[in-house]
Amino acid sequence: MANFVEHHVSHLMQGWDLIQRADSTGRLHGPLQSLSAPAKIVVAALLIVAVVASTHVWAILGIFVLTLTLALLSCRVVFDLMRIAWLGVFSFTGVMSLPALFLTRGPELLRVPIAGWTLTSTGLHIFLVLLLRAETAVTITLTVILTTPWPRLLAGLRTLKVPSLVVALIGATYRYVILLLESALDMMQSRRSRLVGPLAPRERRRLLISTGGVLFSKSAALSQEVHDAMISRGYRGETYVLGEQRNAPRDWIAMAAGALLSLAVAVLR
Amino acid sequence: MQTPLFAIDNVNFRYTDGKALDALSLTIEAGERVALLGANGSGKSTLLRVLDALLFPESGDVRFCGELLTEDAFSEDEFAYAFRKRVGFVFQNSDAQLFSTTVFDEVAFGPLQLRLGAGEVRRRVAQTLERFNISPLSDRAPHQLSGGEKRKVALASVLVLDPDVLLLDEPTAGLDPRSQTQLMDMLDEWQHSSADRCAKTIVTATHDLHTLEDMAGRCLVMERGRVIASGSPGEILSDRDLLERGNLVHAHRHRSRHTHPHPGLHRPQV
Known part of the structure; x- marks a missing residue:
C-alpha cells in the first residue's frame, strides 16, 4: 500500500512537472492563445x-476531436500532457461505468461464457457516453x-465575476500543492533511505x-505562514487584481460559435 | 522627549508548548538598525511577529508611534492599512511569502491590497523590479526561481510599499556569500534612497554574526523570551562569554586536537 502511494505521488510529481513546463505554452502564438481568457x-x-x-456518442466524439485539433494546432506538447489525464480519467470513469455494460437491459450483443453475463x-452505449463525456470535459478544461x-x-x-476568495484559493492551491507533494516525496525517500529490507504490510x-499525519501538520503550518504573509502586506479578506481583460471581436465570434455548437450538441438525440 | 517607534512593555506570549516571550520590555527608535540575536527558540521570530501585529501578547502593551497595537485596533480598516503601509515583514521562508503566480503579481500584491490605483501600482512595481535588477524575472513563477532570487523577490514585494520599518527574519539564512552581499547592498540602497534617512528602521532577527556589523547599530541578545544583553555589534562580538551563553558561538575541535571557540563560519588560524 505504501509503495503504491509512493509510486503515485512520484507519478503525480512528473505530471505536475509537465504542467509547470506547459506554463510557457500559454504564451505561444496559436489560434487559441490569441483569444482572451x-x-x-x-x-x-x-x-x-x-x-x-x-x-449522442458521435456528437460528443465530434467535440472531442474538434477540441483536440484546436489544441494541437495551438501547441504540440499538449498531447503528452493530455495523455496523462486521459489515462487517469479512463481508469477512474472506466471502472465506475463498467457495471453499466452488463446491468443495463437492452438488445443482447454477446454473452460472457462462464459468468453468464x-x-x-x-x-455499451451508456458506457461509451459516460467515458466520452469525462474524457471530453477533461480535454476541454486542459486545452483552456x-x-x-x-x-x-x-x-x-x-x-467573469467569480468571487475573489475562490480565485485566490485556486491560485494558492496551484502554488502550494507542489510544495506539499515535494514534502511527501522527500519524506518517503528519506524513510526508504533508512530502511533495510522490506517492511511487513502492517508496519507499512x-x-x-x-x-x-506529519504532512497534514506541515501543510497546516505552511498555510498559517502564508496567511500571515498575506495579512502582513495588507490582505483583509478581499483580493484585488490589476485590470480586467476586454474582449476583441474575435473573442465575441468565438463565443457565438461556441454557443451555437453547444446548442447543437445538446439538442442532438 | 520623542515617542519611540516601538515600545514594548512587560509583554508575555505563550505557545501551547511553552513561553516564547517572558515579561519582555524594550524600545526601538525611528531610524535605528537593530539586530535580535539568540539561539533557536529564544523568541526572536515571535518578537518580530508581535512587532508586525501578526501575534498579540497575552499580557503587556505593544505600542507603535504611541498607538496601542491590539486586535480591536486592527479590526478597523483605516488603522490596519496605515500600519501595514508603514511596517513591512520579510519572512524567513520565502516559499511562504511568495504565494502569487508570477513575480510581477507578487510585487503588485501589497500595493493592490492597500488599494493604490492601477497606474500607481504598475509604476511602483516596474520601478521596484528595476531597482532590484529582477525585471527579467517579471513573468516567471516563484517556484522557478533560485533561493537567492526568491529572497530578492520577497524583499522587493515588501519594499514596493516603501515602508518606514522593515522587519527581517533570518534574511541571510541559506544564501550563498554572493547573494548575502547583494542582499546587504539592497538594504543599504533602500535605506539611503529615502530623503529622510532617519525615517527608515530595520529590525533583523539573525544568528549570522558575520553580517552583524553591516546589519545593525544596536544588538539585543535574547534567551528564553528575554533580552539578556544589548550593545553595539563591537561590544556584543567581543563578549565571548555572552556569545557562548546565547549559543551564538561554539567550541570547535580541530583534527590536531586543538580546540577554540569562534563565531559563525570557520576560518583556519594562521
Whole structure:
C-alpha cells in the first residue's frame, strides 16, 4: 500500500512537472492563445455543459476531436500532457461505468461464457457516453489551461465575476500543492533511505498513516505562514487584481460559435 | 522627549508548548538598525511577529508611534492599512511569502491590497523590479526561481510599499556569500534612497554574526523570551562569554586536537 502511494505521488510529481513546463505554452502564438481568457472560459463552460447534457456518442466524439485539433494546432506538447489525464480519467470513469455494460437491459450483443453475463447494446452505449463525456470535459478544461497563461486565467475568472476568495484559493492551491507533494516525496525517500529490507504490510500501513499525519501538520503550518504573509502586506479578506481583460471581436465570434455548437450538441438525440 | 517607534512593555506570549516571550520590555527608535540575536527558540521570530501585529501578547502593551497595537485596533480598516503601509515583514521562508503566480503579481500584491490605483501600482512595481535588477524575472513563477532570487523577490514585494520599518527574519539564512552581499547592498540602497534617512528602521532577527556589523547599530541578545544583553555589534562580538551563553558561538575541535571557540563560519588560524 505504501509503495503504491509512493509510486503515485512520484507519478503525480512528473505530471505536475509537465504542467509547470506547459506554463510557457500559454504564451505561444496559436489560434487559441490569441483569444482572451474570459472568452475561452465561457466557450469551455458551454461546451462542457452541452457534452454532459448530450447522449449522442458521435456528437460528443465530434467535440472531442474538434477540441483536440484546436489544441494541437495551438501547441504540440499538449498531447503528452493530455495523455496523462486521459489515462487517469479512463481508469477512474472506466471502472465506475463498467457495471453499466452488463446491468443495463437492452438488445443482447454477446454473452460472457462462464459468468453468464450479458453485454447489451444499450449498456455499451451508456458506457461509451459516460467515458466520452469525462474524457471530453477533461480535454476541454486542459486545452483552456494549456493555452492560457495562469495569471490571465485567474484574472479571467475575476472578469467573469467569480468571487475573489475562490480565485485566490485556486491560485494558492496551484502554488502550494507542489510544495506539499515535494514534502511527501522527500519524506518517503528519506524513510526508504533508512530502511533495510522490506517492511511487513502492517508496519507499512502504520508508516503511511504517520507520514500522512506529519504532512497534514506541515501543510497546516505552511498555510498559517502564508496567511500571515498575506495579512502582513495588507490582505483583509478581499483580493484585488490589476485590470480586467476586454474582449476583441474575435473573442465575441468565438463565443457565438461556441454557443451555437453547444446548442447543437445538446439538442442532438 | 520623542515617542519611540516601538515600545514594548512587560509583554508575555505563550505557545501551547511553552513561553516564547517572558515579561519582555524594550524600545526601538525611528531610524535605528537593530539586530535580535539568540539561539533557536529564544523568541526572536515571535518578537518580530508581535512587532508586525501578526501575534498579540497575552499580557503587556505593544505600542507603535504611541498607538496601542491590539486586535480591536486592527479590526478597523483605516488603522490596519496605515500600519501595514508603514511596517513591512520579510519572512524567513520565502516559499511562504511568495504565494502569487508570477513575480510581477507578487510585487503588485501589497500595493493592490492597500488599494493604490492601477497606474500607481504598475509604476511602483516596474520601478521596484528595476531597482532590484529582477525585471527579467517579471513573468516567471516563484517556484522557478533560485533561493537567492526568491529572497530578492520577497524583499522587493515588501519594499514596493516603501515602508518606514522593515522587519527581517533570518534574511541571510541559506544564501550563498554572493547573494548575502547583494542582499546587504539592497538594504543599504533602500535605506539611503529615502530623503529622510532617519525615517527608515530595520529590525533583523539573525544568528549570522558575520553580517552583524553591516546589519545593525544596536544588538539585543535574547534567551528564553528575554533580552539578556544589548550593545553595539563591537561590544556584543567581543563578549565571548555572552556569545557562548546565547549559543551564538561554539567550541570547535580541530583534527590536531586543538580546540577554540569562534563565531559563525570557520576560518583556519594562521
